[in-house]
Amino acid sequence: MSASRSIDSWQQVKSRQGFAAYLSFLAVDCEQACSGQDAEPPTVSRWTNRTIDGLLWGWVRLLGGRLDGTDLLHEEAPDRPGWQGLAYQLDTVRTTSPGLNFVLADSGTEPDEVNTPRDLQRYAATLATDFVRDQEEYQAKVDRGQWAGDGGSWAHSNLCDWLGAWAAWVGANSLPHAQLEPVTWRSVALQLSVARIYE
Secondary structure (H helix, E strand, C coil): CCCCCCCCCHHHCCCHHHHHHHHHHHHHHHHHHHHCCCCCCHHHCCCCCCCHHHHHHHHHHHHCCCCCCCCHHHHHCCCCCCHHHHHHHHHHHCCCCCCCCHHHHCCCCCHHHCCCHHHHHHHHHHHHHHHHHHHHHHHHHHHCCCCCCCCCCCCCCCHHHHHHHHHHHHHCCCHHHHHHCCCCHHHHHHHHHHHHHCC
């Protein structure tokens, strides 16, 4: 499946290239929703989370267990991760209420420490708080009249561009991309880590 083929549903994702195409679709769909070009009425928007940190906090909630001990992720997608499972998670996360949990964010989890959904939950929380900190530091420099360079340590400050950068990197073919197969919780963390800085 070629990345140039349009994929507008997580069910269509069967490979890394298909996932890259789906991420590209999400980037365009997000941009349309954020710019008011969304075909859906505002009350039916496909995007609850329209910021990078909002999407990451939504993922934290999705990866967490429910109060009754069940787990939405495993209940709805027991045979995943995989490229399709990852697409399913993103499709779900874009309308999942953020699950702010600063205890998880303080874990300082690194991508190479991610082995389970709970590890990815901690890493997503760490990234979400890092993104907000980075944006606040950048804005503080601007407010003080200091040169802020090309931005902070995150290559993108809006969700649409971040999804597009993630798509571009996942869809490329180079030696590091061999680490993405098969899809593991650690390889998802690697993707998020690279999307943070990829332009």
